[in-house]
Each structure stands twice: as structure tokens, then as C-alpha cells.
Amino acid sequence: DSxxxxxxxxxxxxxxxxxxxxxxxxxxxLSVYWYQQSLDQGLQFLIQYYNGEERAKGNxxxxxxxxxxxxxxxxxxxxxxxxxxxxxxxxxxSARSGQNNSPLHFGNGTRLTVT
Amino acid sequence: xxxxTQLGSHVSVSEGALVLLRCNYSSSVPPYLFWYVQYPNQxxxxxxxxxxAATLVKGINGFEAEFKKSETSFHLTKPSxxxxxxxxxxxxxxxxxxxxxxxxxxxxxxxxx
Numbered sequence: 288d289s290x291x292x293x294x295x296x297x298x299x300x301x302x303x304x305x306x307x308x309x310x311x312x313x314x315x316x317l318s319v320y321w322y323q324q325s326l327d328q329g330l331q332f333l334i335q336y337y338n339g340e341e342r343a344k345g346n347x348x349x350x351x352x353x354x355x356x357x358x359x360x361x362x363x364x365x366x367x368x369x370x371x372x373x374x375x376x377x378x379x380x381s382a383r384s385g386q387n388n389s390p391l392h393f394g395n396g397t398r399l400t401v402t
Numbered sequence: 403x404x405x406x407t408q409l410g411s412h413v414s415v416s417e418g419a420l421v422l423l424r425c426n427y428s429s430s431v432p433p434y435l436f437w438y439v440q441y442p443n444q445x446x447x448x449x450x451x452x453x454x455a456a457t458l459v460k461g462i463n464g465f466e467a468e469f470k471k472s473e474t475s476f477h478l479t480k481p482s483x484x485x486x487x488x489x490x491x492x493x494x495x496x497x498x499x500x501x502x503x504x505x506x507x508x509x510x511x512x513x514x515x
Contacts, residue, residue, distance in 0.1 A: 289445060289447070291445070319449075320502065321502075329505065329506075329507040330492065330505040331510060332502045332503070332505075335502055343502045345502065366432075377445055377446070379445075379446075381501065389437070390436060390446075390448045390451055391446075391503055392447050392448075393445035393446040393447070395443075395444055396445055397447045
């Protein structure tokens with residue numbers, strides 16, 4: 288058990304809809320990362336938050352947004368969903384210092400299916 | 403900018419045989435390198451990490467990796483494969499001013515009895 292909790296485990300929704308994915312980091316971790324995993328693109332970094340502030344941005348679409356709350360949990364919002372958004376979405380957290388050599392601890396992911 | 407190339411999207415070995423999963427990286431700054439393993443329907447678990455302390459890094463489950471700067475490689479090995487090693491393996495690099503990990507596309511390891 289990594290200590291990172293993601294909910295829900297599965298999500299099935301229709302095109303055009305909006306969903307929210309939730310992540311609770313490991314106790315004490317201030318950094319939260321979101322990744323998208325799909326068969327064709329592999330693991331793609333979306334965005335990172337550190338102690339409530341956006342720290343780095345990756346290949347995140349404008350239809351997607353995220354935030355980290357004062358209690359350090361994070362939410363990833365996906366809107367105007369398209370079929371191609373179907374993927375596994377992982378949240379990860381890292382040590383308080385957020386240093387480069389701190390490994391990421393991953394949750395088990397949310398599998399999103401857009402129909 | 404950093405990148406990782408994993409040679410071979412699928413590697414198949416017999417139980418008891420040597421496992422070798424290849425990873426080459428590109429980084430403009432001294433890199434930190436990681437290997438992660440993903441079992442079906444699970445998240446990624448850290449196998450081992452290189453942080454410049456020693457070039458040969460030992461990880462969990464008998465895996466190890468050697469950092470070779472001259473070859474920009476960080477290949478993962480295990481002397482004797484076990485059926486439970488069947489999974490997907492990801493090499494990743496970080497470094498510089500941001501802390502995000504850049505992952506390779508992964509190598510699926512199959513272990514045959």
C-alpha cells in the first residue's frame with residue numbers, strides 16, 4: 288500500500304460530460320502529481336502541485352484543470368470529455384521537500400471510460 | 403529537457419533466466435533515475451533509484467541497475483527470473499528546476515515456465 292488514495296476506481300461517462308477525480312496523498316507529502324496513462328501515449332505527466340500551488344505543467348489539455356486544497360488533497364477536473372480521454376489517471380505524491388531524488392508514490396489510479 | 407528511451411516494448415524470458423531491461427536517458431543536468439514496476443490493475447511501485455551515491459543500485463525483489471554515464475544508460479537486471487516478475491517496467495528520469503518524472507514507454511516482461 289503506497290498510502291496514496293484515489294477515488295473513484297472506475298468512472299464511466301458520456302462524451303461532453305464533466306468528471307472530478309480525487310486524490311489524497313501520503314501523510315506528510317506536500318507534492319501531488321497527476322499522470323495520464325493510455326496505450327498509445329504511455330505515461331504522460333499532466334500537472335504538479337506543491338503545498339497548494341501549481342509547480343509544473345505538462346501535457347495537460349485546456350479542458351482539464353486541477354487544484355490542491357489546504358488539506359493537501361487534490362482534484363483533477365476533466366470537462367467536455369471526448370472518447371480519446373479514456374485512460375487511467377494516476378495521482379502520485381512525494382516527500383515534503385519535493386526534491387528531485389524523492390521517489391513518487393502512486394495511487395492505484397482511476398480508470399475513466401468515455402462512451 | 404529530459405527523455406527516456408526503453409528499448410523493447412516486450413521482453414520474454416524463461417523462468418530462471420537472466421532479465422535485462424534496457425533504458426537510455428537524455429538529460430542536460432545530472433539526472434536522477436528510477437525504475438518502477440506496474441502489476442496489472444495497480445499503480446506503479448518503486449523498484450530502485452539512482453541518486454549519484456553509487457553507480458550500481460540494488461532494489462527490491464532481487465533487481466539491480468547500473469548507471470553508466472558514458473553510455474547514458476541505466477539498464478535493469480535480475481540474475482534469475484521468477485514467474486512473479488511478470489509485469490510492466492518503467493524507467494524514469496528527473497532533474498533540473500522542476501521535480502516531475504519523465505517516464506519511458508515501458509517494457510512488458512513475460513516470464514515463461
